[in-house]
Amino acid sequence: MSWLDNVRKKIPFIAKRDAPENLWHKCPGCAQMIFVKEYEENLSVCPRCNHHGRIGPDERFDQLFDNGVYTPLPTPEVREDPLKFRDTKKYVDRIKTARTATGEQDALINARGLIEGFRAVVGVQDFAFMGGSMGLAVGAAFVAGVEAAIADKCPYIIFTAAGGARMQEGILSLMQMPKTTVAIQKLHDAGLPYIVVMTDPTTGGVTASYAMLGDVQLAEPGALIGFAGQRVIEQTIREKLPEGFQRAEYLLDHGMLDMVVVRADLRRELARLIDYLAPQKKAA
Template sequence: MSWIDRVRQSLPFVVKRETDEELWHKCPSCGQMVFKKEFEENQSVCPKCDHHGRIGPDERFDALFDGGLYTPLPIPTVREDPLKFRDTKRYVDRIRAARTATGETDALMNARGTIEGRRAVVGVQDFAFMGGSMGLGVGAAFLAGVEAAIKDRCPYIIFTAAGGARMQEGILSLMQMPKTTVAIAMLHEAGLPYIVVMTDPTTGGVTASYAMLGDVQLAEPGALIGFAGQRVIESTIREKLPEGFQRAEYLLDHGMLDMVVHRHKLREELARLIGYLCVDEAA
């Protein structure tokens, strides 16, 4: 053992201080610094400007279900890296890194529980998991959520957040678009509602499939919603797009959404919709 190691070990234990990054959150909208604890207790909504931050499945389920009590649905098993894809790094390494960072198996998680006493199966996409991209795992999880809703005779509610299809799975990722569409048809055949809540961002193949097929279309304030990016559209049509284009409020004004609902009021609004759309839905 070197002398510096002996000196270091002889020093009394000092509790590590929290850094500024651990204590504070800088709002990307207004630029204000907010205590991270205050921000998280406010469901990741900025108390200064009401900007809605991105949240994952655990935070969403805790805020939505009665008493924060819910039962996660089993994760479907799918073939990983079916194309043996590699870009700057192997696809399997990207999946492993995403699982380590988020603690999740894939980008879509389902849970069942009650919302103000009304049964529901809820799916939540996590943008933190490879941009919430849609691949075999997301398609299988979506189908599993629909099947659970049919079994429970309750609605399926999906919170979308995605950059689109997962490029590392090629055509197989695009095949999830018709697969999820068929799953929604199964739900309708069972006489059950399908409710979509679009969060920031919802784009690409997800927007082109199950995100736009809800019986009721909701979105959180300021959510980016669209298919192609604004710069791509502008370069294609060679025109400047309107202010706020592809934001939730713009889509509401132009008839593509039914409601824009603040995160703090989502639980109450979803319970009301379930009450309107379902018969004998109480748990």
Template sequence: MSWLDRVRNAVPFLQKKETPDNLWHKCAGCGTMLFTKEYEDNQSVCPKCQHHGRIGSDARFDQIFDSGLYTPLPGPQVREDPLKFRDSKRYADRIKAARTKTGESDALINAVGRIEGYKAVVGVQDFAFMGGSMGLAVGAAFIAGIEAAIAEHCPYIIFTAAGGARMQEGILSLMQMPKTTVGIQKLREAGLPYIVVMTDPTTGGVTASYAMLGDVQIAEPGALIGFAGQRVIESTIREKLPEGFQRAEYLLAHGMIDMVVHRHKLRAELARLISYLCPGRAAA
């Protein structure tokens, strides 16, 4: 045995300290490595490039409602897996996995609270729950949010984030498009505002229904908004589309939406809109 082996064997090596997996966050926009705590404290917005990350319902409610105080509304009970659908996995197993991952019952969660003193019912779609896809549960939750807004006599604000209809529910998912449209009409008949905030991404049947029917259309910076994907459109019309034509800024420049609002300014902007659209109701 060489002297190097004897010295190496005599030295007690310390155990390697493991670094938590969630200590760092890599920005999807610029690739900068950020401390997760600092990133979340900045409302999941990259301080370098201002890329707006995707967030769930809890984080969104904490950011929007005064002092993070709100009351979640119970999710409606619907028939699960009505078609007994199965692809590489059973649909029932996919729902169970999504619930374990997000801690939510489905992709759309409603809550009631105050935004700078103004009461509002807010619905948030979570892209982490099966891509925010629209099925029976999302349609029922949307109508429940509308009905709660009518009962509270306040606006309904929806934060959309979806890949479209939920394919595992077939035609039943597509039926949610006219269903939600009728719900919006009921809200308007009650004389209450319907405000849409489109986040990244808002696509498919959600864009083709309630995401584009707001009294005011807002989008977060850089949000992908559209019906079909860019490659599908280009292969259909056989033309090259402009760079970024499905991003929020392009849609604003071409009159598809009303404003693009940074996440840090969104709560104040929503309060301002509510004060305009409900002038008879002073903030508490």
């Protein structure tokens, strides 16, 4: 036995302390490591660079509704695999995987509640569910949200986050564009406002339909917003696009948005808009 083995034997063994694996969050914007607790307390916004992280419906509803109290709307049932689509995996298997990962039925979830005392129905698209892609289920949920807002005589507010239409549903996914447009017109016929908050990213067929039809268009800072991708546009026009192209601030400067609002101010700003566009007696 060597002298090194003797030394090792005399060193007391100290068990490795258990530490949670999710103690830190690496910001995609500045690459800094942030305590998860600090990050969550700051509404999933980086306290160093103000990068607004992507969040799901539950977190969004908790931040938005008074005291985090809200009632989720039932998710409409639709035909789940109308084209029997398969690429490297079956479409039905992809849906099951997304449901397991997010705990949600599909990419758009609605809830009703109060925003600073004002009634509102809010829909939130979750990019974590198959890229927030728009298919039959998203279209049906959007219409259900509008109908709930009409029944409650209050605005419908949609938080968009999507990579576009869901390719596994082919032309049926594109049919959701006119379907949601008709639903918005019904909301207007009832004299109720439709407010859009675009989050990162909002692209493709969603941008080409209900994301750009709001009475008021808001966005979170730095959100990617557009129809075609930047590389596709550059290859088409054979020109280099300007810095920050398709980001919320660029669209605001060029008249495509009304406001860019930081997450901490969204609740107050939405309440102000509801009070202006659809005055209603505050709930007791």
